[in-house]
Structures are given as C-alpha cells and as structure tokens.
Amino acid sequence: MTMLVAKNIILGITGGIAAYKTVDLARKLVQAGASVQCVLTESAAQFVSPLALQAVTGLAVRSALFDTDAEAAMGHIELARWADILLIAPATANTLAKLAHGLADDLLATLALATKAELVIAPAMNGDMWRHPATQTNLALLQQRGARLIEPASGSLACGEVDVGRMQEPQDIVNALAQSQPEPILAGKRVLITAGPTFEDIDPVRFIGNRSSGKMGYALAQAARDMGAEVVLISGPTALPDPQGINTIRVRSALQMLQVVQSHFTGTDFMVAAAAVADYRVERIASNKLKKQGDGGLTLNLVQNQDIVAWAAEQPNRGKVIAFAAETDDVLANAQAKLVRKGVDAVLANSVANGAAFEQDMNHLWLITPQQQQDLGIATKQHLAFVIWQMLSGQRS
Numbered sequence: 001m002t003m004l005v006a007k008n009i010i011l012g013i014t015g016g017i018a019a020y021k022t023v024d025l026a027r028k029l030v031q032a033g034a035s036v037q038c039v040l041t042e043s044a045a046q047f048v049s050p051l052a053l054q055a056v057t058g059l060a061v062r063s064a065l066f067d068t069d070a071e072a073a074m075g076h077i078e079l080a081r082w083a084d085i086l087l088i089a090p091a092t093a094n095t096l097a098k099l100a101h102g103l104a105d106d107l108l109a110t111l112a113l114a115t116k117a118e119l120v121i122a123p124a125m126n127g128d129m130w131r132h133p134a135t136q137t138n139l140a141l142l143q144q145r146g147a148r149l150i151e152p153a154s155g156s157l158a159c160g161e162v163d164v165g166r167m168q169e170p171q172d173i174v175n176a177l178a179q180s181q182p183e184p185i186l187a188g189k190r191v192l193i194t195a196g197p198t199f200e201d202i203d204p205v206r207f208i209g210n211r212s213s214g215k216m217g218y219a220l221a222q223a224a225r226d227m228g229a230e231v232v233l234i235s236g237p238t239a240l241p242d243p244q245g246i247n248t249i250r251v252r253s254a255l256q257m258l259q260v261v262q263s264h265f266t267g268t269d270f271m272v273a274a275a276a277v278a279d280y281r282v283e284r285i286a287s288n289k290l291k292k293q294g295d296g297g298l299t300l301n302l303v304q305n306q307d308i309v310a311w312a313a314e315q316p317n318r319g320k321v322i323a324f325a326a327e328t329d330d331v332l333a334n335a336q337a338k339l340v341r342k343g344v345d346a347v348l349a350n351s352v353a354n355g356a357a358f359e360q361d362m363n364h365l366w367l368i369t370p371q372q373q374q375d376l377g378i379a380t381k382q383h384l385a386f387v388i389w390q391m392l393s394g395q396r397s
C-alpha cells in the first residue's frame with residue numbers, strides 16, 4: 001500500500017446512502033499513507049457525521065464555499081492545488097451531472113474545476129439512475145476528459161433492489177487508487193526537459209515558429225514528477241499552464257533555450273529534448289516593424305542556431321541525453337542517423353507527416369538506442385511518457 005504515501009487526497013463525499021461508508025474509506029486512505037481532506041456536499045452531511053470524518057483524518061471537514069475561517073486557513077484554490085488526487089466517493093448522479101457540465105455552485109464542484117489533480121469517481125446510485133442515458137452520457141464526458149471511474153458493483157441496494165449501483169467497498173477503492181499510482185522509480189533523480197516550439201523574432205510583431213504544442217514534453221515532465229524525479233521544464237511559448245510541482249522556465253528563442261539548458265544541465269541524470277527548436281534564427285532582428293517594399297519579395301538572412309542536444313551530448317560526466325526526431329519520411333532511418341550524428345543515448349522518433357503528432361493528444365513513437373529499435377505503439381502522450389520513463393530507467397524492456 002506504499003503507493004499512497006505522501007499523497008494529498010481530497011475525498012469528496014456526495015449525498016448518497018453509501019456516504020456512511022466513507023469514515024472507513026477515509027481511515028483506510030490515511031492508513032495507506034495519504035493525507036486526506038474530506039469535502040462534503042450539503043446533502044452528504046445528511047448521511048455521514050463530519051465529526052467522525054474529522055476524527056479519522058485529523059482535518060476539519062470542509063463543506064461551505066463561503067466559509068471565511070476555512071478560506072483564511074487554506075483558500076479553495078490553494079486546496080485545489082494541494083491535492084494530488086480528487087476522489088469522489090460516493091459520487092451521486094447529481095454531482096456527476098454538475099462535473100460533466102462544469103458547474104461550480106458548491107465547494108466540491110468548484111474544486112473539481114480548479115484542481116489539476118487526477119479525478120477519480122466511485123459512483124453509487126439506484127440501478128435505473130445508473131443506466132439512465134443522462135448519467136451514462138455524463139460519465140462518458142468525464143472519462144473522455146481523463147477522469148477515472150471505479151465502476152459501481154452489483155448487489156443489494158439501499159432501495160431494497162438487487163441491481164448494479166453499489167459503491168465499491170472502501171478497501172477495493174483504496175486498492176484501485178494505489179495500483180494506479182506510478183512507482184517512484186525516478187526518486188532522487190534530476191530530470192531536465194525541453195518542450196514546445198521556439199519563436200525566432202523577425203521584427204517586433206513577426207516571428208518564425210513551428211507547430212509544436214509542448215504536449216509531449218509536458219507529459220514527460222509530469223510523468224517524471226509523478227515517478228519521484230526533481231524536474232526542470234524549459235518551455236518555449238505554449239498555451240499549456242505551468243505543471244504543479246515542476247520548476248518551469250519559459251523561454252522564447254532557441255538562443256534563450258540553450259542558455260537556460262546550459263545553466264541547469266550540471267547534475268542532470270536525464271535530459272529529454274522534446275522541444276522543436278529552430279535550426280535557424282534571423283541574423284538581425286528589425287527593431288521596427290518591417291514595411292512592405294514595392295511589389296518585390298523579401299529576403300531574410302538566417303544564421304544557424306547552436307544545436308542544444310549536441311551541446312548536451314558533448315558534456316563530460318553527463319547523465320543520459322535523449323533526443324526527439326520528428327520526421328516526415330524515412331522516420332526510423334533518419335532517427336538512427338540522428339542517434340549517431342548527435343552522440344545521444346536514445347532517440348524518440350515520431351512521424352509528423354500529414355499533421356500527425358503535432359498539436360495532437362495521441363502519438364506513435366519508437367525508442368531507438370544503439371542496442372534496440374522498439375515500437376512503443378500508438379497511445380496518449382501521457383501513457384507514452386510513463387512507458388518511456390520505465391524504459392529509460394531500465395524497469396521495462
């Protein structure tokens with residue numbers, strides 16, 4: 001049960017009869033090593049005693065959104081940021097509907113919108129409520145957005161029927177949570193990741209950029225953090241928020257990215273260069289906006305940027321350096337050549353032909369090392385990130 005040690009869990013309890021089981025659930029989560037903050041909906045307080053929950057968790061139960069004392073101690077946004085996991089058990093049909101549609105009319109629903117923590121839901125309700133298309137559509141929406149479902153079990157329900165809709169037993173919920181937590185195989189390791197595009201300015205309003213969204217690099221950074229690493233993420237301009245618990249440094253150009261990598265490289269165990277760095281920059285950035293000149297074309301003089309990965313690979317006593325290869329053709333042959341040319345330990349190759357990989361949530365990657373060439377398959381960038389770290393740290397072959 002070590003997987004929940006030091007995990008911060010918000011246990012959201014909603015107004016179903018199964019709420020009476022949550023004192024036991026909270027106690028088991030605490031025994032598994034987690035810090036547990038219970039948040040009750042108004043209806044939940046009809047079914048379970050806040051005092052009992054406070055006694056087993058050691059933390060006063062939160063319920064009201066507009067609670068001046070609680071807000072002064074730990075505001076709801078702070079609480080949302082504190083959490084690693086938001087577990088809603090039992091989850092009523094009503095709360096599932098609110099979450100699916102982004103309502104924020106009580107503390108729990110507001111936290112669900114404000115947190116970046118993993119959302120895990122353990123629904124419990126009458127069988128007809130469970131089968132209702134509205135409930136099933138809401139669930140599907142939540143799952144599409146990444147929520148994890150702990151399916152209700154079949155058995156005798158509070159309404160007297162034997163049907164599907166019972167909340168899973170507290171121990172089964174704790175086991176399901178613990179099993180899904182990544183093992184801390186990168187504990188004590190320092191990881192440096194570059195992500196996103198670089199922008200090479202032409203003048204004060206124009207730049208040369210590329211289509212990298214940063215999603216793969218951010219997924220790698222988050223997975224490394226979840227596996228226990230200390231992570232520095234050096235990101236080009238992206239629309240993604242800074243991930244929690246990661247030292248994120250924003251840069252714009254390839255030159256800035258190189259400088260920040262150089263100042264953070266020493267002592268790095270793994271550097272993964274997922275950024276799409278411009279090979280060239282404009283030789284002289286115009287200080288004023290360039291005006292259209294007659295009917296002719298415009299020539300920009302470009303000079304080569306220093307290769308960040310090659311610089312890293314040349315450093316003495318370095319950790320592992322892993323490059324990405326985004327290719328439109330001959331993906332594997334080009335990635336093999338890059339492995340040798342840059343002197344890196346591995347290349348993660350993907351095809352970017354026909355818009356694949358860039359800006360997408362899914363990717364198809366190959367891991368290429370001097371010893372092997374392995375197809376990691378098509379999966380979400382989050383899943384691939386976990387597989388990559390397992391392989392790079394020798395936990396998976």
Ligand SMILES: Cc1cc2nc3c(=O)[nH]c(=O)nc-3n(C[C@H](O)[C@H](O)[C@H](O)COP(=O)(O)O)c2cc1C
Nearest residue numbers: 014015016017041043044092093094095124125126
């Ligand atoms: C005795 C009783 C038991 C209930 N059990 C459930 C249940 O197991 N699941 C459910 O979805 N709703 C159940 N409800 C209905 C919810 O309490 C109701 O939809 C409420 O608005 C839920 O609010 P909440 O989602 O904010 O907690 C029950 C209601 C009563 C009166």
